[in-house]
Amino acid sequence: MELYYSFSILIVIATIFSYVNVRFLKLPATIGIMVIAMIVSILLVFIGNLVTTGPLQDFSTLIGSLNFSEILMNGMLNFLLFAGAIHINITDLKEQRLPVIIFSTLSVIISTFVIGFALYFLLNRLLPMVDLHLEIPFIYCLLFGSLISPTDPIAVLSILKQANVSKSVETKVAGESLFNDGVAVVVFAVILKLAQGESIDLSITNIAWLFIKEALGGFLVGLLLGYVAARAMRTANDYKVSVLITLSVVMGGSLIVHAMHISGPLAMVAAGLIIGESKRKRKENEEIVTTNHVGHFWELLDEVFNAILFLFIGFELLLIPNLHNYWLIGCICIVVVLFARYISIKIPTLIIPFKEKFSSGTIKILVWGGLRGGVSIALALSIAEGPFKQVLIAATYFVVVFSIIVQGLTIGKLAKKIKIS
Structure with missing residues (x-):
């Protein structure tokens, strides 16, 4: 019952923040909710220093008691990825399949190692020369690189559409973001075991084999789930049953992949793509009522979970004591992550013969549009207690907040300025 009360409170708060944003701030919905939550968090921290008891402290305790990493990675993420994938056109994705595959696999690995080496050099070699000591072992720099490398499509896609970005660029950003979560989680798991001193065959x-089992296994199971569900939806041809089928795919499918120890995110993406494509074909055949209801249901669910997710991100500020002590390393990490993002996009465009040539404008959009989000925070929070956990969480929070607010609010203007056709 406590979990029910907790979510009830969060839904009410998300509703109030959404109203305030629509009425006054007029920012993109998810960004507005996160900004308001951050402002409220700062006020709570300030007031909390003056008031040690009462509702404010109870609320801080409530936020701290919620396992954000568990809630997102084993629950909300599956819904969000399925909801995102169901609206992706497979035809568009096929046209951009090579860039999407490369950016969601090779680019994640390149980004991980560039961040790891660059951060280690700056913190352990360069800063001590000017008497600044923020040393972090190389394995933890690499761990930070793995958790901050996956991009998040949630905050940027609607902005790109408003900016009239070309369909090819939009598909690259969306496709990469949907697929790279599964790859990044595997890379993170391997490096985390090394950081914790566990023996692992390198x-x-x-x-x-780990990649094939996790990534390919999850994708194949997702394809099977999507095919079975799409066939069942066609034969039932009832929107209530169709909605229940899609919910069963996400919730039941999560249990299946968890039991098989394979990638849940990739399974949900694959299932969503298959069901979404089936939905589009049925719409072309004038089966509009059923497909529209399913689409509207997942759009609404996507908005609700996004509101809760960005509310969580804003309130995570309450869980980082003395955040102001980490501002320098946070700023360094922002620069390093942007540099690594550029390298991880630029290198593949130079060495891989893509069908279409990448202009400098396209690369700029891909770099600046690679937002970081809740997955990175969830991975940082999942690290076992240790001497470097708090600094990694703080650095992740700085990068995510900068990414969502600064990059998220300016990507549209950049896209309009570049005017990619």
Whole structure:
């Protein structure tokens, strides 16, 4: 019952913040909710220093008691990825399949190592020369690189559409963001085991097997779930049953992939793509009522979960004591992550013969549009207690907040200025 009360409070708060944003701030919905939550968090921290008891302290305790990493990675993420994938056109995705595959796999690995090496050099070699000591072991710099490398499409896609960005760029950003979560989680899990001193076989064969089992296994299971569900929806041809089928795919499918120890995110993406494509074909055949109801249901669910997710991100400020002590490393990490994002996009465009040539404008959009979000925070929070956990969480929070607010609010203007056709 406590979980029910907690979510009830969060839904009410998200509703109030959404209203305030629509009425006064007029920012993109998710960004507005997060900004208001951050402002409220700062006020709570300030007032909390003056008031040690009462509702304010109870609310801080409530936020601290919620396992954000568990809630997002084993619950909300599956709904969000399925909801995102169901609206992606497979035809568009096929046209951009090579860039999407490369950016969601090779670019994640490149970004991880560029961030790891650059951050280690800056913190352990360069800063001590000017008498600033923020040393972090290389393995933890690499761990930070793995958790901050996956991009998040949630905040940027609607802005790109408003900016009239070309369909090819929009598909690249969306496709990469949907697929790279599964890859990044595998990379993070391997590096985390090394950081915690666990023995692990680092041979190419074993690492390749881990990727095949997690990524390919999850994708294949998702395709099977999507095919079975799409067929059932066609034969039932009833919107209430269709909605229940899609819910069962996400919730039941999550249990299946968890039991099989394979990638849940990739399974949900694959299932969403198959069901979304089936929905579009049925719409072309004038089965509009059923497909529209399913689409509207998932659009609404997507908005609700996004509101809660960005509310969580804003309130995570309450869980980082003395955040102001980490401003320098936070700023350094922002620069390093942007640099790594550029390198991870630029290198593949130079060495891989893509069908279409990447202009400098396209690369700028891909770099600046690679927002970080809740997945990175959830991965940081999942790290076991240790001497470097708090600094990694703080650095992640700085990068995510900068990414969502600064990049998220300016990507539209950048896209309009570049005018990619």
